[in-house]
Amino acid sequence: MNAEKWSLIEGLVREELRGLPEESHDPTTGHPLTVTPFGPDEVLSAIQTLLSTRLTMGERTRAFEAAWAAWCGRRFGVMVNSGSSANLIMLAALVETGRLQPGDEVLVPAVSWSTSLFPVAQVGLVPVMVDVHPESLCMDPASVAAARGPRTKAALAVHLLGQATDMDALGGLLILEDACAAHGAVYKGKRIGGFGEASSFSFFFSHHITTIEGGIVVCDDEDLANSLRSLRAHGWVRERSDRAALEAAHPEIDPRFLFVSSGYNLRPTEIQAAFGLVQLGRLDAWVQRRRANHAAWAKTLAAPDMQVFPEVPGTEHAGFAFAMLPAGPRAPIQAFLQAHGVETRAISGSNLARQPAFRHVPAQTRVPLPVSDAIHERGFFVGNSHAFGPAHGVRLAELLDVWRKG
Numbered sequence: 001m002n003a004e005k006w007s008l009i010e011g012l013v014r015e016e017l018r019g020l021p022e023e024s025h026d027p028t029t030g031h032p033l034t035v036t037p038f039g040p041d042e043v044l045s046a047i048q049t050l051l052s053t054r055l056t057m058g059e060r061t062r063a064f065e066a067a068w069a070a071w072c073g074r075r076f077g078v079m080v081n082s083g084s085s086a087n088l089i090m091l092a093a094l095v096e097t098g099r100l101q102p103g104d105e106v107l108v109p110a111v112s113w114s115t116s117l118f119p120v121a122q123v124g125l126v127p128v129m130v131d132v133h134p135e136s137l138c139m140d141p142a143s144v145a146a147a148r149g150p151r152t153k154a155a156l157a158v159h160l161l162g163q164a165t166d167m168d169a170l171g172g173l174l175i176l177e178d179a180c181a182a183h184g185a186v187y188k189g190k191r192i193g194g195f196g197e198a199s200s201f202s203f204f205f206s207h208h209i210t211t212i213e214g215g216i217v218v219c220d221d222e223d224l225a226n227s228l229r230s231l232r233a234h235g236w237v238r239e240r241s242d243r244a245a246l247e248a249a250h251p252e253i254d255p256r257f258l259f260v261s262s263g264y265n266l267r268p269t270e271i272q273a274a275f276g277l278v279q280l281g282r283l284d285a286w287v288q289r290r291r292a293n294h295a296a297w298a299k300t301l302a303a304p305d306m307q308v309f310p311e312v313p314g315t316e317h318a319g320f321a322f323a324m325l326p327a328g329p330r331a332p333i334q335a336f337l338q339a340h341g342v343e344t345r346a347i348s349g350s351n352l353a354r355q356p357a358f359r360h361v362p363a364q365t366r367v368p369l370p371v372s373d374a375i376h377e378r379g380f381f382v383g384n385s386h387a388f389g390p391a392h393g394v395r396l397a398e399l400l401d402v403w404r405k406g
């Protein structure tokens with residue numbers, strides 16, 4: 001397209017999307033779960049991608065993978081169409097490469113997301129439910145110790161709502177990270193996503209940055225990365241670095257259709273990668289704003305009848321969302337907040353062992369889950385966003401005071 005035509009398109013898009021991404025938000029207008037986190041730069045990049053007519057996974061995806069891996073301090077990134085898919089191929093690759101055997105147990109925090117838990121069982125591993133710590137809402141070291149048995153080989157550290165898991169408690173286990181909601185969180189000076197044999201992230205709309213839908217697995221081992229690449233795309237050899245050797249070992253099969261793993265098709269599109277490449281430039285500043293909000297709100301909102309979850313010492317909280325645990329029933333508080341424009345929701349999947357779907361999951365529940373139960377029954381969260389500020393915490397505190405006065 002010539003420069004004149006492009007400048008016409010660019011002008012129209014910039015005019016149409018003026019003010020986006022939302023960089024600030026007035027708390028007197030409400031407190032949504034999230035705001036529109038992209039603007040003309042992302043949309044123009046998507047349009048350029050569309051006009052290139054190269055839409056299926058290609059150069060842009062590879063560029064995003066390299067950039068994300070570098071940001072995490074990892075060697076490899078394998079992008080997929082969601083964080084859930086990232087968890088699925090991460091767990092499948094661990095089994096396929098023999099790092100875990102079918103039937104091995106994997107510790108999973110009871111309070112996590114549905115698709116943190118389900119893929120563990122889907123690839124033939126046995127989830128063992130672990131209670132969460134009352135301050136971090138991530139796996140409780142005491143519960144980890146109690147839940148471990150002779151067949152326990154791995155732990156899936158789900159860094160809930162941006163809080164880093166206590167990684168020291170997982171010694172002797174193969175560590176996997178679900179960092180889908182913890183972009184930029186830090187544990188003892190090291191960025192989350194750098195601890196796991198493999199680690200997953202989500203780029204869904206409400207996350208720290210977005211590719212619309214999207215996710216990625218990062219790791220350092222080339223063999224594991226190759227397995228992830230095959231599992232992402234039909235099980236074939238095409239994106240593997242050891243492709244030539246595999247093709248040579250099977251000269252009788254058309255190399256374009258040489259299948260070496262029982263894979264899926266979970267590929268992202270180039271449009272998602274185009275979004276991600278622009279969003280990456282916003283990431284560090286946005287994480288800092290979420291962190292600042294989390295710290296300020298934790299001070300403003302803590303009360304004898306309302307537990308909040310400040311950053312745990314030794315960690316940096318990534319401020320995905322702001323969790324609250326009232327002493328009494330949550331429903332009247334949520335209804336009051338909703339009536340005043342504050343959106344609330346349950347804390348992730350709450351205690352997954354109490355979800356109807358749990359009957360389909362061959363999991364072990366051999367330790368008590370009292371904190372997860374409390375979260376399940378009374379917990380809720382409000383949204384955090386780079387566009388929000390300390391004033392959102394002040395307004396929430398004011399509203400809660402009005403509610404307390406009845």
Ligand SMILES: Cc1ncc(COP(=O)(O)O)c(C=O)c1O
Pocket residue numbers: 082083084085087112113115116158159160178179180181202203204214215348
């Ligand atoms: C901890 C955790 N894991 C996995 C996911 C799934 O990610 P996605 O929505 O991209 O599939 C989420 C989604 O928010 C999450 O919070």
